Amino acid sequence: MPTYYAPTKRSKRKGGKVYTNRTYVVRGRIDGKEYEIRTGSTHKKGAGGAEAEWENFKLRIWSERDAVPTPETATFRDAVMMYREAINLSPREGHHVAKLEAYFGDTLLSDIRPQSLIAAAHAIYPDGQPQTKNRQAIRPAAAIMHHGERNGLCDWIRTEQLEEDDPFQPTAFPNEVEILIRAARKQGDHELAVLLETLAYQGWRITETIEIERANIDFKKAQIHRWVSKSRQWRWASVDKEVCSAWASLPENPDGRLFTYRDRKAVYKAIDALGFPKKYRPHMSRRGFATELKNQGHDLLDIAEAGCWEDVKSVARYVQADLNRTRQTLSSLRGNARGKRKKAS
Numbered sequence: 005m006p007t008y009y010a011p012t013k014r015s016k017r018k019g020g021k022v023y024t025n026r027t028y029v030v031r032g033r034i035d036g037k038e039y040e041i042r043t044g045s046t047h048k049k050g051a052g053g054a055e056a057e058w059e060n061f062k063l064r065i066w067s068e069r070d071a072v073p074t075p076e077t078a079t080f081r082d083a084v085m086m087y088r089e090a091i092n093l094s095p096r097e098g099h100h101v102a103k104l105e106a107y108f109g110d111t112l113l114s115d116i117r118p119q120s121l122i123a124a125a126h127a128i129y130p131d132g133q134p135q136t137k138n139r140q141a142i143r144p145a146a147a148i149m150h151h152g153e154r155n156g157l158c159d160w161i162r163t164e165q166l167e168e169d170d171p172f173q174p175t176a177f178p179n180e181v182e183i184l185i186r187a188a189r190k191q192g193d194h195e196l197a198v199l200l201e202t203l204a205y206q207g208w209r210i211t212e213t214i215e216i217e218r219a220n221i222d223f224k225k226a227q228i229h230r231w232v233s234k235s236r237q238w239r240w241a242s243v244d245k246e247v248c249s250a251w252a253s254l255p256e257n258p259d260g261r262l263f264t265y266r267d268r269k270a271v272y273k274a275i276d277a278l279g280f281p282k283k284y285r286p287h288m289s290r291r292g293f294a295t296e297l298k299n300q301g302h303d304l305l306d307i308a309e310a311g312c313w314e315d316v317k318s319v320a321r322y323v324q325a326d327l328n329r330t331r332q333t334l335s336s337l338r339g340n341a342r343g344k345r346k347k348a349s
């Protein structure tokens with residue numbers, strides 16, 4: 005079943021009241037593929053309503069499915085359809101592509117320029133950071149266009165991206181998170197303390213962590229069969245023994261999940277209520293986890309396995325630069341060289 009929602013937009017004040025102008029947006033699947041359309045309808049049911057527009061949209065998709073687009077007639081929607089058939093998109097990627105399709109719709113590929121992709125990013129994510137607009141709009145749109153070019157639907161266009169902010173990201177090391185853990189225990193919030201401990205000593209993503217199900221945990225072996233969203237696959241992972249023990253102390257939930265939190269915002273709200281002066285967000289622990297282990301001399305491959313990264317390149321982006329570590333690396337090179345010369349003489 006498609007989802008219907010009508011974002012509220014403030015328009016004008018009259019007589020002290022705020023009137024709203026709502027037009028429906030519909031998101032749903034057709035033949036297993038996700039679509040999102042912006043309707044011009046202010047009501048859901050009846051003639052001219054959002055439901056009718058969705059049905060007409062489905063009929064058009066089915067009628068266009070067998071049509072062969074040409075460079076003169078190919079639209080962005082045609083390119084999206086071909087892209088979906090060729091690429092196994094994750095749910096998150098499909099969501100980004102659906103937003104782009106809703107924005108460009110039947111715009112001819114020949115009319116789309118590099119600045120068109122930037123305009124789309126600003127329109128779809130008006131409050132987003134440059135890196136968000138690049139990742140969720142400009143790059144996916146460019147990938148769709150380039151796929152269309154490889155299939156002869158349009159000319160190749162050069163992709164222009166927005167200049168991103170300072171790449172430095174705040175990091176929270178385990179010893180810093182321990183302060184939060186003690187604060188949560190002091191307030192009697194045992195579940196939040198266990199969640200923070202998991203983030204600090206496992207280095208996992210917050211969404212994957214709050215979705216852990218008790219049935220997938222092997223408490224005796226301190227292991228868990230967990231879903232990794234980036235790779236879209238299940239994998240076994242080792243669990244710190246103290247973390248595993250803390251999990252066992254949590255009460256069982258009727259839905260089988262380990263934690264009662266249902267989304268990241270609920271976790272953020274609970275953390276902020278602790279009154280910690282430094283703003284903390286769970287992903288800071290993932291960077292602190294990787295950096296602390298690297299500072300201790302662990303291999304990147306081992307860190308990737310411990311924190312459930314897919315490869316060494318991925319974990320390397322989470323390791324914060326450390327001048328002391330670099331200085332030790334340089335010193336070891338000269339020390340080894342002198343040792344070899346002395347031994348050779």
